[in-house]
Amino acid sequence: MFRKSERLWGKAPLMSDYDAVIIGGGLHGLATAYYLARNHGMKNIAVIEKRHIGFGGAGRNTAIVRANQRTKENLSLYKEGLELWPKLTAELDYNLMFYNCGNLNLAHSEAALSAMRMQVASARFFGIESHIADPKECKELVPALNISEDITYPIFGGMYHPPGGIVRHDAVVWGLAKGAAKLGVHIHQGTEVLGINVEKGKITSVETDQGTISTPRVLNAAGGYSASLSYKMLGIHLPVSVLTIQAMVTQPLKPLLDHVVSSGAYHCYANQTLKGEIATGAHMDPWPNYTTQTTAHYIKHQAEALSEFLPCLRGVRFMRIWGGLADMTPDMAPIMDGNDPIEGYYTDCGWGYFGFKSAAVTGKYMAQFMADGECPDMLRPFTLRRFEQHRLMGEMAGTVVYSPWN
Amino acid sequence: MALTITCPICGRRNGYEFRFGGEDKGARPDEEGLSPEDWCDYTHNNTCIAGIQKEWWYHRDGCGSWFTIHRNTITNLEAEATA
Ligand SMILES: Cc1cc2nc3c(=O)[nH]c(=O)nc-3n(C[C@H](O)[C@H](O)[C@H](O)COP(=O)(O)OP(=O)(O)OC[C@H]3O[C@@H](n4cnc5c(N)ncnc54)[C@H](O)[C@@H]3O)c2cc1C
Ligand SMILES: [Zn+2]
Secondary structure, three states: OOOOOOOOOOOOOOOOEOOEEEEOOOHHHHHHHHHHHHHHOOOOEEEEOOOOOOOOHHHOOOOEEOOOOOOHHHHHHHHHHHHHHHHHHHHHOOOOOOEOOOEEEEEOOHHHHHHHHHHHHHHHHOOOOOEEEOHHHHHHHOOOOOOOOOOOOOOOEEEEEOOOEEOOHHHHHHHHHHHHHHOOOEEEOOOOEEEEEEEOOEEEEEEEOOEEEEOOOEEEOOHHHHHHHHHHHHOOOEOOEEEEEEEEEEOOOOOOOOOEEEEOOOOEEEEEOOOOOEEEEEEEOOOOOOOOOOOHHHHHHHHHHHHHHOHHHOOOOEEEEEEEEEEEOOOOOOEEEEOOOOEOEEEEEOOOOOOOOOHHHHHHHHHHHHHHOOOOHHHHHHOHHHOOOOOOOOOHHHOOOOOOOO | OOOEEEEOOOEEEEHHHOEEEEEOOOOOOOOOOOOHHHHHHHHOOEOOOOOEEEEEEEOOOOOOOEEEEEEEOOOOOEOOOOO
């Protein structure tokens, strides 16, 4: 019954030369490395992680996946991302614990409902299941929901998106690391990138605290640290604000919440984990910082919000709280770019608090980009230049605006 | 550490009374001959220093002043200006 435990991936020596160096052992870095090896036959790849894989947002997120964004560029990417989880589970031979319990997003005003109607129509246009639910259906989906008028923000209805849900985030980190390492990718933990060298407009090497690595390709997938790294190492400014976002879990409870429930007005979302805890994500302190600190302010906020729309949670205790970094862009859409202005330099960041659900699919396309040097059509709209061209994406209106501005 | 901000008029107050006003990027650029790149740099781009930065704050729930401070983004503590 008990097998001898095996390491999921081995330790490799740091070579002085790689075909691609990926900065950051988060989800995006590991996924890109995996697909570079799997789809493009590139085996001489290093993932450089200053702490340990999953140290950043990858190991701190609330694991929610969905494909009901607002704009066409985002919808098609997230749709493919959502469809990837079961395939990836099989392919990696690793249980990613995809639980497609569906997401219910609450509307607390007529205006919010109208906005959802448009979001539903857009999703459906791409063949993504999503519909408007009236308060009665919301209550059927989540019997614990308080649909009375007796709360601060009464529920007018919601947007229900059945194919979404949760995926075990640590499993994705480990599964991708296992898969990538098996294909020959070197994962170097405890190694920090300190500089990126460019000659005549081309990437030549990367400086780490363990030595210099020659390489023609570098991917900046440093999550919350990507914008600071981009400016410090290459002088490239990014339209990013880095904020700390907090999440917490309650003590384990009997099953009571079968769907992910979210509310923009309450700045709160919640789901019940397979262990029985209610995991809930909060709003962000609206000033840039790298602290990842947790605050009583948000424990109180979450308790107030949850005990209003899920009143059966009154008196339930929070067990753990943690914080992570969110790299927010002005249009709530990520930045994926490459070979501009430096040949061989690629960026995949600006994922804010929504970069878990998209990690695998993004890795697939970023790998294609890095292998061919040509930007795949799927990623073109996400170019950094959209900001100077005044072509910001309309994802701002699709969610609560979690920027430093509110 | 909870954030406190020192308003030039009201003194040191709870950070939640204030609204963050962005990194200090110097004067608004002259519109005459301004390129889209430079305008983008001024409006959208940030330096995102992990360390001490000069930044704008607005005392929203107080006297309404706009002012700049130096703050360490790694600790959230106000700091002396660095050279
Ligand atoms: C509390 C919270 C809740 C969230 N909830 C959700 C959710 O429900 N759904 C969703 O889709 N997304 C969610 N997210 C967002 C998601 O976690 C991130 O967008 C995602 O993890 C970004 O992945 P990444 O690989 O780009 O970065 P990360 O996972 O942050 O990885 C970056 C890595 O780079 C490393 N690094 C940095 N600098 C260097 C350097 N100089 N040298 C070497 N390594 C370096 C870091 O140590 C880190 O491990 C949430 C985030 C948080 C914090
Ligand atoms: Zn004041």
